[in-house]
Amino acid sequence: MSEFEYLNNLSMGQYLPIRSFIHQRDPRAKLIAAALLVFSLTFANLLTGVGVGLIAVLLLLIFSKIPARYALRSLLTPLPLLVFLAVLQIFITPHATGAEPIVRILGIEIFPEGFLSAILLLMKFLGLITLFSILSASISTLELIHGLDLLLKPLKKFGIHTGAAAMTVQIVFRFVPFLAISAERIAKAQVSRGAEWGSGRMNLVKKVRQIVPLLVPLFSSSLRQAETLADAMLARGYESSHARTSILEFSFTWVDAGFLLGSGIAALMIVFPII
Amino acid sequence: MPNFIEIRHATFGYPSRITNLQPAISNIDLVIRQGEFVALIGPNGSGKSTLGKLLNALVIPDSGDVVISGMNTKDRNFLPEIRSRVGMVFQRPQDQIVATTVEEDAAFGPGNLGIAPGEIRRRVKEALEITGLEGYHDRPSYMLSAGETQRLALAGVLAMKPGCIIFDETTAMLDPMGREMVMEQAKHLQRQGLTIIFITHLMEEAARADRVMVLQNGELVLDDSPGAVFSNQKKLASLGLDLPETAQLAKELNSLIPQISKGELSEARLFDSIPEFIGRTKIPADLSINRKNLSEVIRVNKLSHTYMRGTVFAHQSLDRVDFSVNQGRAQGLMGSTGSGKSTLLQHINALIRPQSGSVNVLGDELDEMDLDVKKLRKRVGLVFQQPEYQIFEQYVGDEIAFAARNFNVEGRISDIVRMAMDSVSLDFETFKDRFTSTLSGGEQRKVALASVLAGNPEVLLLDEPLAGLDPRSRREVSVLLRKLKQRELTLVISTHQFEDLLAITDGINVLSKGTNAASGDPWIIFNQFDVLEKIGIKSPLSIRTAHEFRKKGWPISMQVVTQAQLIGEVRDLTKGAKE
Numbered sequence: 081m082s083e084f085e086y087l088n089n090l091s092m093g094q095y096l097p098i099r100s101f102i103h104q105r106d107p108r109a110k111l112i113a114a115a116l117l118v119f120s121l122t123f124a125n126l127l128t129g130v131g132v133g134l135i136a137v138l139l140l141l142i143f144s145k146i147p148a149r150y151a152l153r154s155l156l157t158p159l160p161l162l163v164f165l166a167v168l169q170i171f172i173t174p175h176a177t178g179a180e181p182i183v184r185i186l187g188i189e190i191f192p193e194g195f196l197s198a199i200l201l202l203m204k205f206l207g208l209i210t211l212f213s214i215l216s217a218s219i220s221t222l223e224l225i226h227g228l229d230l231l232l233k234p235l236k237k238f239g240i241h242t243g244a245a246a247m248t249v250q251i252v253f254r255f256v257p258f259l260a261i262s263a264e265r266i267a268k269a270q271v272s273r274g275a276e277w278g279s280g281r282m283n284l285v286k287k288v289r290q291i292v293p294l295l296v297p298l299f300s301s302s303l304r305q306a307e308t309l310a311d312a313m314l315a316r317g318y319e320s321s322h323a324r325t326s327i328l329e330f331s332f333t334w335v336d337a338g339f340l341l342g343s344g345i346a347a348l349m350i351v352f353p354i355i
Numbered sequence: 356m357p358n359f360i361e362i363r364h365a366t367f368g369y370p371s372r373i374t375n376l377q378p379a380i381s382n383i384d385l386v387i388r389q390g391e392f393v394a395l396i397g398p399n400g401s402g403k404s405t406l407g408k409l410l411n412a413l414v415i416p417d418s419g420d421v422v423i424s425g426m427n428t429k430d431r432n433f434l435p436e437i438r439s440r441v442g443m444v445f446q447r448p449q450d451q452i453v454a455t456t457v458e459e460d461a462a463f464g465p466g467n468l469g470i471a472p473g474e475i476r477r478r479v480k481e482a483l484e485i486t487g488l489e490g491y492h493d494r495p496s497y498m499l500s501a502g503e504t505q506r507l508a509l510a511g512v513l514a515m516k517p518g519c520i521i522f523d524e525t526t527a528m529l530d531p532m533g534r535e536m537v538m539e540q541a542k543h544l545q546r547q548g549l550t551i552i553f554i555t556h557l558m559e560e561a562a563r564a565d566r567v568m569v570l571q572n573g574e575l576v577l578d579d580s581p582g583a584v585f586s587n588q589k590k591l592a593s594l595g596l597d598l599p600e601t602a603q604l605a606k607e608l609n610s611l612i613p614q615i616s617k618g619e620l621s622e623a624r625l626f627d628s629i630p631e632f633i634g635r636t637k638i639p640a641d642l643s644i645n646r647k648n649l650s651e652v653i654r655v656n657k658l659s660h661t662y663m664r665g666t667v668f669a670h671q672s673l674d675r676v677d678f679s680v681n682q683g684r685a686q687g688l689m690g691s692t693g694s695g696k697s698t699l700l701q702h703i704n705a706l707i708r709p710q711s712g713s714v715n716v717l718g719d720e721l722d723e724m725d726l727d728v729k730k731l732r733k734r735v736g737l738v739f740q741q742p743e744y745q746i747f748e749q750y751v752g753d754e755i756a757f758a759a760r761n762f763n764v765e766g767r768i769s770d771i772v773r774m775a776m777d778s779v780s781l782d783f784e785t786f787k788d789r790f791t792s793t794l795s796g797g798e799q800r801k802v803a804l805a806s807v808l809a810g811n812p813e814v815l816l817l818d819e820p821l822a823g824l825d826p827r828s829r830r831e832v833s834v835l836l837r838k839l840k841q842r843e844l845t846l847v848i849s850t851h852q853f854e855d856l857l858a859i860t861d862g863i864n865v866l867s868k869g870t871n872a873a874s875g876d877p878w879i880i881f882n883q884f885d886v887l888e889k890i891g892i893k894s895p896l897s898i899r900t901a902h903e904f905r906k907k908g909w910p911i912s913m914q915v916v917t918q919a920q921l922i923g924e925v926r927d928l929t930k931g932a933k934e
Contacts, residue, residue, distance in 0.1 A: 097493030274761025297747035
C-alpha cells in the first residue's frame with residue numbers, strides 16, 4: 081500500500097532522463113511545437129481534427145520513449161472531474177430545433193450533439209494532459225529555462241526581465257517534488273498521531289476536511305523553504321540582473337526545423353481538418 | 356599567508372519587532388588566513404550560521420566591516436565576486452539544490468558567473484568526480500540519498516572554484532562514514548590551498564581543525580588551537596559544550612594511568628599510549644544481566660518493501676527482514692543511511708503496510724484489511740526523523756494535544772498535555788502558548804517527543820532521536836529516553852550515533868542495504884569491528900578502547916560497553932597492580 085507516496089502519483093513536472101529523438105531536440109523547437117499543439121487542440125472543434133491531434137500526441141509519446149503508463153498516470157487524478165464535465169456536456173449542449181434524440185431515459189433526452197461534444201471534450205483533455213506529461217518528461221528544467229530565455233529575448237527591448245521570468249519557472253518545477261515530499265511528511269505525522277486518513281471511498285466533505293489541516297503547515301513550510309532556497313541561490317552567485325550562461329549550448333539544426341515544420345502541419349490539420 | 360577574511364567590529368541583528376533583541380552577531384573581530392581549517396562551534400542559536408552568511412555576503416553587517424580578499428561586502432559591486440570566492444554548503448543540503456538534475460544543479464553557480472559553456476562542462480565534470488558523483492549526471496536531484504545530496508551541494512560549490520568553503524553543519528544528518536567522508540574531502544581541499552570553515556556540533560570534528568572558534572550569543576568567546584580550547588573544560592561546560600569523546604575518555608584514564616595524556620585529542624595516540632598490562636590477571640566480574648522471560652511485542656518476519664513500485668524509480672528498501680522486540684526492552688536499530696531503518700519503523704506504526712512478509716505488533720497482524728489502525732497507532736507512537744520539520748500546529752500546546760484529542764485519551768486534555776510536557780522537562784506554563792516556530796532545535800525535539808507521549812503509547816519508536824542536536828540538547832534527550840525506559844515503555848531506537856544511548860540499549864539489530872546484517876547484545880554487535888566497518892558503521896569509542904586494552908594484555912571483559920564500565924574495570928585492574 082502506498083497511500084502516502086504522493087511522488088508516485090505525480091508525473092507532471094518530472095523530467096525523465098532518456099536519450100530519445102524528442103529529448104534531443106532543441107528546447108526552442110520543443111517549446112514551440114508544444115505550444116502549437118496545445119493551442120490547436122484547444123481550439124479544434126471537429127472530431128477528425130481532434131483525432132489528428134491524438135495521433136500527433138501518440139507519435140510524440142512513441143518517439144520520446146516515455147513509458148506510456150508513466151505518461152498516462154497523470155490522467156488518473158483529473159479523470160473523475162473530466163467524466164463529470166463530459167456528462168454535463170451531454171445535457172447542456174444546445175441541439176438543433178426539431179432534432180431527434182438518440183435515447184430517452186427517464187424523460188431526459190440525449191441528442192447526438194451533446195454526445196459528440198462530450199466525446200470531443202474527453203479526447204481533448206486526454207491529448208492535452210498527455211502532451212503536458214510528455215513535455216515535462218522530455219525537457220529538463222535547464223533546457224526549459226534556457227529555451228524560454230531565448231524565445232523571450234525580444235521582450236527585453238520592452239524592459240522585461242526575461243531571465244527572472246525563466247528562473248521563476250525553474251523554481252516552480254523545483255518545488256513540485258518538494259511539495260509532494262512535504263505533504264507526505266506532514267500527512268504521516270498527523271496520521272501517526274491519530275488523524276483520520278481514509279484511502280478508500282469517501283465523500284467530498286470528508287476529503288476536504290482531511291486536506292485542510294495539511295494545507296496550512298504545507299504553506300508555512302513552503303515559505304520557509306522558499307526563503308532558504310533564495311539564500312542558497314544568492315550564495316551561489318545568482319543575481320537576476322547578471323547575464324547567465326549555461327552548461328548547454330543549443331544549436332537549432334535542420335532536424336529541429338523539420339520537427340517544428342511537422343508539428344506546424346499537424347497543428348494546422350487539427351484546426352482545419354481536410355476531409 | 357595572506358589575510359583572506361577580515362572581520363572588523365561586525366555587528367548584525369535580524370530585523371525584528373522586538374527592539375532590545377540581542378543581535379545575532381555582536382562586535383566580532385577576526386582574521387582568517389588563506390588555507391586555514393577553522394572549526395566553528397557553539398550552542399544552537401549562538402550565531403554560527405549567521406557568521407557564515409556574513410562571510411558569504413548573504414547578510415551585510417549593520418556596523419563594522421567584513422572584507423574578503425580586500426573586497427568589502429558592503430560594496431554591492433563586489434557581491435558576485437565575493438560569493439564565488441566564498442562558497443557555502445548549507446545545513447540541510449537539499450535546501451541548496453536549485454535544478455532538477457544533478458549535472459544542471461552543479462552547473463548553476465558557474466552559469467551565474469557568466470562562464471563559457473565549455474568551461475562549465477569541464478568544471479562540472481571535475482566537481483562531480485571529486486565528490487564521487489560521476490555517473491549521476493542525469494539523476495533527478497530530489498531522488499538522491501542524504502549523503503549524495505550533500506555531495507551534490509558540495510559539487511555545486513566546487514564548480515564555482517571558490518577560495519573558501521563554509522560547511523554549515525553539513526554532517527548533522529549523515530552516518531559516521533558519511534561524516535568521515537565529508538571531513539576527508541574538507542581536509543583534501545585544504546591541502547589544495549582552500550580555506551575551510553567547518554560549523555559543527557560534534558566536538559570530535561572540531562578537534563581535527565587547525566583552529567577552533569567558539570561562539571555564544573553572537574560573541575566570539577574562544578579562538579585558539581583545539582588543544583587549548585579543549586583544555587578549558589570549565590569554560591566549555593559553562594557554554595553547554597562537551598569535550599570531544601576522546602578527550603573525555605583520556606581525562607578519565609589519565610587519573611588511573613598517568614602515561615595517557617590528559618588532553619589527548621587523537622584516537623590513534625590515545626590507543627598507542629595504553630601501556631602493556633603488568634598486574635596480576637584477575638577474572639573480571641560477570642556483567643551479563645539475568646534476563647527475564649518477557650513477552651514479545653513486535654515480531655517482523657521476512658518483510659520486504661519496494662518504494663515507488665512499478666515506476667522507473669522503483670527501489671527496494673527492505674529485503675526479507677526479521678526483527679523482534681520484547682516487552683519493556685530498548686532495542687537499537689542500526690545501519691548507515693539508506694539501510695531501511697525508517698522504512699521498518701513506519702511499518703511497525705502501520706504507516707506502510709507489508710507488501711510481503713508479516714508484521715505483528717501487540718498481537719495484531721498488520722496486513723489484515725480490517726485492522727483498527729487508529730487503535731494500533733495509539734498503542735505504538737512514532738517520533739520521526741528530524742521531527743521539527745513535521746510540527747504542524749502554531750502553538751506548542753495544540754501540537755502536544757493533537758494525539759491526545761484524536762486518540763480520545765482519558766482525562767482532561769490540559770492535564771494530559773501538562774504530563775507529557777513534564778515528562779520531557781518542558782515547563783507547562785512557559786511553553787504551552789509559545790509559537791512552535793520560535794523554539795530552539797532542542798526544544799522542538801522535546802515538543803515532538805511530548806506530542807507522541809501525550810497519546811500514552813505502550814511502544815515508542817524513535818527515528819534518529821539525537822541527530823542534529825547540540826551537545827546540551829543531546830544530553831537532555833538521552834536522559835529523557837532513560838527515564839522513559841524506567842517507565843517500562845518498550846523502545847525501538849534507530850540511530851547511527853550510539854554513544855549516548857549505550858547505557859539503555861538492551862539489544863541491537865543491524866541493517867545493511869535493507870537486509871539483516873547482525874543482531875544480538877550490544878557488546879556482541881560492537882565487537883564485530885570488520886562486519887560493522889564493511890557496512891559503514893563505527894563501534895563506539897569505549898568499546899574500541901576496551902579492545903585496544905585487551906591487545907596490550909589487559910583482561911578487560913568482552914561485555915564492557917559503556918565508558919563507565921570500561922573505567923570501572925581499568926580502575927579495578929590498576930588497583931590490583933598496585934597492591
